[in-house]
Amino acid sequence: MTWVPEVMVDDRPLTAGDSTANLEVGATLSTAILLPKNLNCMAELHKYENFALMMQHSVLAIQHAQSYVVKTKMTRKKLxxxxxxxxxxxxxxxxxxxxxxxxxxxxxxxxxxxxxxxxxxxxxxxxxxxxxxxxxxxxxxxxxxxxxxxxxxxxxxxxxxxxxxxxxxxxxxxxxxxxxxxxxxxxxxxxxxx
Incomplete structure (x- = not known):
């Protein structure tokens, strides 16, 4: 018997237009191809991924803040x-x-x-x-x-x-x-x- 899990990204099915550049799509695909016995092994790796995700989120937050500062400066100039x-x-x-x-x-x-x-x-x-x-x-x-x-x-x-x-x-x-x-x-x- 073959087990084929349904691949879902944020409560929606994975489509052909999705890209692995999106972290959530990449994480979904990497976990979708693992078998249930390999998931335990992945759980240990998630600690590092969580740290990497936290760092990525921090970088995104900094980028967002920088973008906000740039937009604020542009808005001030426009104003x-x-x-x-x-x-x-x-x-x-x-x-x-x-x-x-x-x-x-x-x-x-x-x-x-x-x-x-x-x-x-x-x-x-x-x-x-x-x-x-x-x-x-x-x-x-x-x-x-x-x-x-x-x-x-x-x-x-x-x-x-x-x-x-x-x-x-x-x-x-x-x-x-x-x-x-x-x-x-x-x-x-x-x-x-x-």
């Missing part, structure tokens, strides 16, 4: 870098906040100027409303004066035209008389044209 980045971001945020405050102040000044301009425009409009009736009266008066002026210009033009015609007729009569006199003198005959 310092992140702190600097956060300080820069905070500074940028403060600058942006100051710029926003400045823009808000400018907006308030612009709003105050706009309100002042609206008030002035309202005052000007109110004054215009007050002066509109006077403006209508002034326009009516100006139209009346313009009509009278046009009438006066028309009558003066008629008078000027009449005076021009009279003056022209007198000038023509004077020119005729002078012409007649010149002709009479030139002819010496004593006849008068007339």
């Amino acid at each position: 310092a870098r992140k702190t600097k980045e956060a300080a820069k971001l905070l500074s940028s945020l403060n600058n942006a906040e100051a710029n926003n405050r400045a823009l808000l102040d400018q907006a308030e000044v612009a709003k105050a100027a706009e309100n002042l301009a609206k008030e002035k425009a309202k005052l000007a409009e109110d004054k215009a409303e007050v002066t509109r009736p006077g403006l209508a009266a002034a326009k009516a008066k100006a139209a009346d004066l313009e009509a009278k002026l046009q009438e006066a210009l028309d009558s003066k033009e008629a008078e000027v035209n009449a005076a021009d015609e009279k003056t022209f007729e007198k000038g023509q009569a004077a020119v005729r008389d002078q012409y007649k006199q010149q002709v009479n003198l030139a002819c010496n005959r004593g006849y008068y044209l007339g």
Whole structure:
């Protein structure tokens, strides 16, 4: 009869992907191939293995501690870098906040100027409303004066035209008389044209 023990590693069956580099797998394989009568002999060897395992665990603990120290240093460096980045971001945020405050102040000044301009425009409009009736009266008066002026210009033009015609007729009569006199003198005959 053949005895084939089931090979277990930490309460699970040994798989093809397991490696003997893992101490537990190596220990499991070394004990799995021993027969029960050889186990007593192995028990004596376990004292040394236990010491070796204890030493290995100590080395692993030291390596783990060293790894923890290295990770701690790296974490501190990262933290310092992140702190600097956060300080820069905070500074940028403060600058942006100051710029926003400045823009808000400018907006308030612009709003105050706009309100002042609206008030002035309202005052000007109110004054215009007050002066509109006077403006209508002034326009009516100006139209009346313009009509009278046009009438006066028309009558003066008629008078000027009449005076021009009279003056022209007198000038023509004077020119005729002078012409007649010149002709009479030139002819010496004593006849008068007339």
